[in-house]
Amino acid sequence: MIPFLILLLAAGQVAPPADTAPPALQLAPPGDIRAFDTPNDAGKSITVRWQAGPGATPETWLVERTGPPESTQVIATTEPADTRCLDEGAADGTKYVYRIAAVAGKDTIWSQPSPPVACSPQVFNTARLNILIAMAIFFALVIYYIETAKKGKSLFVRRIAGLDAVEEAVGRATEMGKPIIYVPGLGSVADIATIASLNILGEVAKKVAQYDSALLVPNRDAIVYTVAREMVKESYAKAGRPDAFKADSVFFVTDQQFAYAAAVDGLMVREKPATNFFLGTFWAESLILAETGATTGAIQIAGTDSIFQLPFFITACDYTLIGEELYAASAYLSREPLLLGSLKGQDYGKMIILTVVIVGSALLLLSKIPSLAFFDQILGFFSVN
Amino acid sequence: MKRSIPLAICLVMGVAMMIQFFIPHPISVGFYDLTTKWIRIVGAFALVLGTGSLILYHVDKLQRRRQGWYYSIVTLVAAAATAVIGLGWGVKTGSPLQDVIFSNLLVPLNASMFAILAFYMASAAYRAFRARTREAALLLVAAFIVMLGMVPVGRAIWGKLPELAEWVLSVPNMAAKRAILFGIALGAIATSLKVILGIERGWLGGGKQ
Secondary structure (H helix, E strand, C coil): CHHHHHHHHHCCCCCCCCCCCCCCCCECCCEEEEEEECCCCCCCCEEEEEECCCCECCCEEEEEEECCCCCEEEEEEECCCCCEEEECCCCECCCEEEEEEEEECCEEEECCCCCCECECCCCCCHHHHHHHHHHHHHHHHHHHHHHHHHCCCCCCCCCCHHHHHHHHHHHHHHHHCCCEEEECCCCCCCCHHHHHHHHHHHHHHHHHHHHCCCEEEEECCHHHHHHHHHHHHHHHHHCCCHHHCCHHHEEECCCCHHHHHHHHHHHHHHHCCCEEEEEECCCCCHHHHHHHHHHCCCEEEEEECCCCCHHHHHHHCCEEEECHHHHHHHHHHHCCHHHHHHHHHHHHHHHHHHHHHHHHHHHHHHCCCHHHCCHHHHHHCCCCC | CCCHHHHHHHHHHHHHHHHHHHCCCHHHHHHHHHHHHHHHHHHHHHHHHHHHHHHHHHHHHHHCCCCCHHHHHHHHHHHHHHHHHHHHHCCCCCCHHHHHHHHHHHHHHHHHHHHHHHHHHHHHHHHHCCCCCHHHHHHHHHHHHHHHHCCHHHHHHCCCHHHHHHHHHHHHHHHHHHHHHHHHHHHHHHHHHHHHCCCCCHHHCCCCC
């Protein structure tokens, strides 16, 4: 019987017994070790990449660095799926050699060393070239339309209801003999929305001075407070009424978000203002402010670039400047040709973006066709790093 | 001089910071770090002015017995007590400033103000969802779908409701959000450019000298 079975096995007609395990895969050294200076950085960094060998999957990878001849050390341990390592402890200008080890149980098998590599800082971030080009195009457009405006060409700007209402809101406060509260947002002076808000404050303060109304400007940021005070003072002077400026009409409250909200709420409830302006950067306190203002019966004009707060303002305020309208406000109110020219440049910038979005979407769809896969590379140019 | 020097500083620093964005070299990174430190130092000086403003405002209110003058006493006493405790016992963890004023007073008070938001949301939602106009009706329907799709009872009513809610959020809502974001980004760049080039001078006080 046994010789018969041996014969059958030899002929390949009978499978081997089920409990016979297939031969275990041997651990193989990783290959294609590539070490290179990490691109677009401030130096002191080398990127190492490798490919897993054809054998068994290791439990972990070890990355070994040999620097100046006497210094060899393991600099990182990575997971089996992670075949990339960033060495951020390298010195600029020093040549290093890297080896990778595959580790499984007690077995450790090392790769061939990489070619020597040195790192250095870069002077231009090539990954941001696309941003530079886009910026140059946009700047050129804005400057072109500013120059066009300088030559006296009239530029059409669509109506913005919230800004048309400023005059009416200030007039209403004068008739009612009640103050206007202007909240320049909770952002710092480094926020563009705060700068835009301060520009609008200047125009509003001028109208307030002309109409002889009262203005209250509570501030959350100390630097914004100092700028706002100077702006209001200058606006009163420009309106020919420097004597009407009251130094305590612009004041600092606190830099605590909700303490500030509580203070402004209290101010609104006590003073019962005719008009509230909420223009600038806002966070979770936006609705607390706007709802309290609504209960006092004031006309409310809000504007922010904080996209999550816009629905709250739209709900609780009479007029809301949405995003870019906030930035356009000072040009709209002052009607200065130079400022209006920049608005035109913005509009053409948006048209270019719209075109790029449509073309990009088409390319993305077409890149799914295998023969047109190279469109992916074109799209890669638009990714931002 | 009063305006030309700030304008020149603004132009030089604005252009320098723009260039810095494209240069990863350590000198450029060091320059960025240095300027952010300067902002903090300027902020510290401005805080002194801010505190002065706060004290003057409330002292004046107290002296003139203006409406709600007694709240000014609370503000001034709290400011003085915080300063004395901070200067006397320090600001480290375990100090009375940290344990009593911050953890036991400021944090609960902030949390209480934040909690009020829930009630304001309810009242704002009531006003917004009264379907008086076509837009308000659309808002009501969208909010109804999203809110119901986010709770288990929504799935119980109709299995596809969570998917519909997700679609409302990720397609029409996201499209509108992105359109606004494009406008915001371009507006912010244009405003920065106007400030850097000195076209927008409102921040100087509105003058043209």
